[in-house]
Structures are given as structure tokens and as C-alpha cells.
Amino acid sequence: MLSVPLPFLAGLVFALTLYRSLKGVELPGTRRYFYAFLVLYAFQGVGVGLRFGYGVDGLVPFLPITASIMPPLAFLAFRGLTAKPLEQPWLHAVVPCVVAVAVGFFRDLVDPLLLVIFFGYGVALYRQTVSGGDDLMAEASLQRVRPALRAARLTAGLMLFFAVSDAALAVYTNIYGARDVPLAVTIMNLAAMAAVIVYYFSPDFSSAKPTAASPSVEPTEEDKISLSRIEAALEEGELYKSENLSLAKLSRKARLPAREVSAAINRVTGLNVSQFVNDRRIAEACRLLRETERTVIQVMLDVGFSTKSNFNREFRRVTGMSPKQWRAEARAAQDGGAIKTRP
Template sequence: MPRPVFGIQVVTIRISDNTRQMPMLPIPAFVALVLGYLALRSFLSGRRPLLVAFLAACAVQSGLVTLVGGYGLDVLRPILPVSATLIPPLAWITFQDALVRRLSPRAMAFHGAAPAFTLFCRVFAPETTDVVVPLVFAGYGIAILAQLRGTSDMPLARLEAERVPAVIWQVLGWALIVSAISDVLIAIAFATGHAGWAGWMITASSSLVLLFVGMLSGSPSAAGAEGPERDAAPDAAAPPRETQQEDVEIVARLEAFLRREPLHLDPNLTLARLARRLHLPEKRLSTAVNRATGNNVSRYINSWRIRHACTLIDAGASVTEAMLDSGFNTKSNFNRAFLRETGMAPSQWRVRAREDAKVTPIAQVGTPP
């Protein structure tokens, strides 16, 4: 297989008949450094081990591409397809762990079949790896998209973020599919004798896609709630017949619970935790809130948070204080929810609250005791 065109690029600069050569960092090496930094930062900040492992795998893969394509270490070339097929299963496991459900070690080990089968093909039928690798990437990408399509609420996602985690992982699912398509195009380029095209496609697919996937998965919104799920209680069985009246009763229970215990002010609140506290299945609570209020659970909880934030701002709190004390960690999420609920930005609400506070004492002048 011809060596890809990326590697130590050399820029020739002619100055007064003297020629200098300037080595430049290969694109995959730069990507490996960025992904390694993201993995280290996630590890030091106490993020979930699976997310750290996923970012580290992306960094290692980009590093291997650098060593093979940029520095000519062809002895490592057989490892590339096997190490590449570690990434889609890790993406799926990280997605499940962050937003859907905790996987048992046995369930995680099952997904080791993808790189194991790729290794088998690489040893006994090397020509089949050009088919196996794209199928692994496409299969896991489609699985992520199918999971997101089947539900409006992610049980383990922070309710503060609303649909942002789902959108991020939707993009990541498509990124895996795009990588599979690029692998097919690379194989076609080599088969048709256009190795030069293949080199640039390898640079784009193995580097830019990895960088894109790593940076998105490193987003706080993609990682779900931090820390273990608390307040665990066995889920109750869903009622055999779900009626509109039952939905209203469930929402009334939820409202009474939030008035009694303001759990909505916890920024790490998830659908799973809320359902456990109400002794309801996650799907049942989500369905009841959706049908009774017209909103999903994330928007419903955030409406409670915004009402609390408005009260704090009216009492003289700053916008940042109101945001943090109302269960929001991200300013963009807070601003978006505030605008949707009130029709104005938090800063505008604060200005109006100050103006109202100035008018009120004047109106009270001359009022009998």
C-alpha cells in the first residue's frame, strides 16, 4: 500500500540563494496532541472513566496514523484497522453511560467483539478489513442515531441541558457514518491507482473526524450528570391503562414533590433520579409530563428553575447568582431557557426589576399607616 501524502511537510524558503527547510507538525500529530489534552483534562476534572478512555483511544489512533503515515513506521500499519475499530464501540458505550443507562462490565465486554473480529480478519483475511472497518463505524453510528430517534428524553442527561446532549451525540453518530464513507472512498482510491487522493482523504478522515468527535464528546453537555445516581429506588410497574387523568395525577404528584423538596435546583438532576424519587418508571414519567403539559421533562423542570431565577433577580440577586442558585451550570442553557419562558433576556428582566423597585416606594408615599 503506498504511503499517504501527509507527514513531515517541508516548506522550501529561498532567501538570497540559500535554501532552508522548515519541518512542520503533521496534521494527525496535532490532532493527537489536542485529543490527548482533552483526555487529560477530563481525567483531572473527575469526568467519567469511559469518556476519558474514549478520548484517549481517539488520541492514540491519531498518534498511530502519525507514526505510520508521517514517520514511515510501517511495522505499525497492521495495527491501524484493529485500533480504529476500538473507537466506535467506545463511542457507543460512552453514549450509553452518559445519557441512557449504566452498562455492566459484561455488557461492555460484548462490544470487544468488533476489534477482536477485525484482528481475526487482519491475520487470516487482510483483504476483508476494507469492508469490516467501515461496517463497524457505520453500524455503531446508526445504532446511536436509532437510540436518539426512539426517545425524547435521555434518562441520565442533566435536565438543565435539554436537547443539547442529544444533538451532540446525533452529530457524533453522523461523524462515525461519515468516517465509514471516507474509508470506502479511500479503498476505492487505492484500488483505482489514485494513491495521492487517498493520502489527503486519510488525513481528513483519520484526523479531522477524530478531532471533531473528540472535541464534541469532551463537551460538558455530552457527558451527562457527574457523580453516581442517588436516591435509588426500584421502579414501579407502569399501569396497564394510561389515561389522561392518570397523567394529570402524576404531574400533580411531581409538582407537590418539587414544592416540598426543591430537587429542581440541583444542576445534576436527571430524569432517572427524578423518576426514582417518585417511584415511577422513567418512560411513564416522561410520557405523563409530555401529554399533560406539552413539554418534555427537561423543559418542564427548567420552567420551574426560571421561575425561581426570576424571584431571585426581583429580590436583587445578580444574573449569575440567580443562574447558579436555580440549577444551571451553563450560561447559554440558562439564557435560552430564560428567553423561552419570559420572552426577554435575564439582563433585561433585571433592568425591569430595578425600575419597578424605584417606582414602588414613590407610589407608597402618603399611604396611611
């Protein structure tokens, strides 16, 4: 009876992590890339496990080709979440075609090609995550921008890891032979699994932002006009309450480029887009807490938050206290005012 190959488990762990990180993120036009990448990653793990764990040599010609498909798929999937998706994505199909030709006619070029492909796409994807600006993950809902960004960085990191480790393994095999390759593959996949688990459960310190900031650039009259259009767009149909509101949706509603929306908000208010929208949500939450008997959870859902932790964090950022504390103080102030005005 065959045991489950460790590379498959590593692929499964990564696939589940990526899926959970992107849960709730709308992927317009790119969902097929994500699904294809996840499925291919898992089956690549099975193939590697069968090849090195059970000696299924018939997979040797196919593994380099399928491996070369994954970096372009990952890059296209995450690029589709930006404000400006890549044009002519079909050009990336050239990559596996080149590897297929090398497998058939220039076998010595396969390993160097895979090194260049994984390293090149890994660097490109990582640079995409640090290019700055709120429009980086414009198609992701404002509440899922950070998880989507972390998922992209995790994917980029794994690409770079496998590029370096596979290159080292190829050099070792050429010098010392293939006897220790299964052990090396096991260590690589254990390291990848550990990295994925640690990264997924580690706190996201990069998401911590100051509670208030001064605009980094003096706002112009055009910025103020743009902000008025943005505020009007948020109020129209109570768009700010939409749980899946993204920068892309807001920019389309305001009929402004995504980069202009984020720049105008930052220059006029000193906030990023997520904070700006959440300020409006918290203002409405305060009204509901003061004027209605709805529970905190009901209020949280009514104003567009999907998780209690995010709601409490943003509520405390804006008001300096928890929702329950704020409601108690607001009710006490109301009662005191009523007593004072009573004849």
C-alpha cells in the same frame, strides 16, 4: 525532528470538542468508555500519521484492530446516558476480536469489516439521537442534554464519514496503488477537522422550542397523579435548584420510570421536562428578584442555572422580559401599591 502528524491534530481537535460538549455531564458507569474512546482516538491519529506520514510499517497489523475498538466504545458511552443503558456491554468486545482474526488469517476481509463496523455503529448511534423522547439523554443534567446530544450526533457523523472515506480509499489503493494515500489521508483529516470546528461553533437551531404548547395527547387521571408526584419530588429538599438535576434523578426521586415522567409532563402541561423544571426555577428567581437585594448572577446560581445565557433565555421565555427589566417593573409595581395604600 518529527513534525506532529496531522491525524493526531484531527484526533486532538475532536477529543477536545467532545470533552467540552460533555463537560458537566454526569456519566454514571460510562466515564471509562468516554476516557478510553478519547485516548484511543488521539493515539489512533498518531498511529495513522506515523504509518502514512513516516512509513512506520510495523503499525500496519495494529491500526485496524485499534480502529475497530472505537465505534463500540463511543456507542456504549453515549448509550449509558439514556434511561435504559445497554445490558451485557461485554458482547461488543467481539468486534475487535473478529478484526484481529481477520488481520491474522483473512487480510482481504479487514477493510470490508471496518466499513461495516464504522457504518453500523454510526447508524446505530445516530438513530439513538433521533429516537425522540426526553429520556434520550436521561442521565445528563437538564442543562447539558442538548450539548450531549450534539456530541453524539457529531461522533455518529464522523463514524459514517470515515466509513465512506476509508472504503473509497481502499478501492482507490487497489486500483491505482498507494502512492497518493498520504495526500488522501491529509485531505480526510482536514475535512474532519473542519467539520468538527464548524459543527461545534454553529448555533443549535434544534434547541429552539415554542414558548407554550398544547398537550399533544389528552392527559389522563394517571398523568395528573404522576405530575403531582413529580412536583412533590421537585420541592422535596428544593431538588429543582440542583444544577446537575437530570431526568434520571427526577424519575428516581418521584419513583416513576423516566419515560412516564416526561410523558406525564408533556401531556398535562405541553412542556418538555427541561422547560417544566425551568418554569419552577424562574418562579423562584422572580421571588428572589422581587424580595431580596441579591444580584442577578446570585439569583441565577441560587435557583440552579449555571450559565447566564441559559438563564436569560429561559427567563425571557417565561416572563417575556430580562431579569433586570422584570425586577425594575416588579419594584415599581410594589412602590406604586405602597403609595396607593398609604393613608
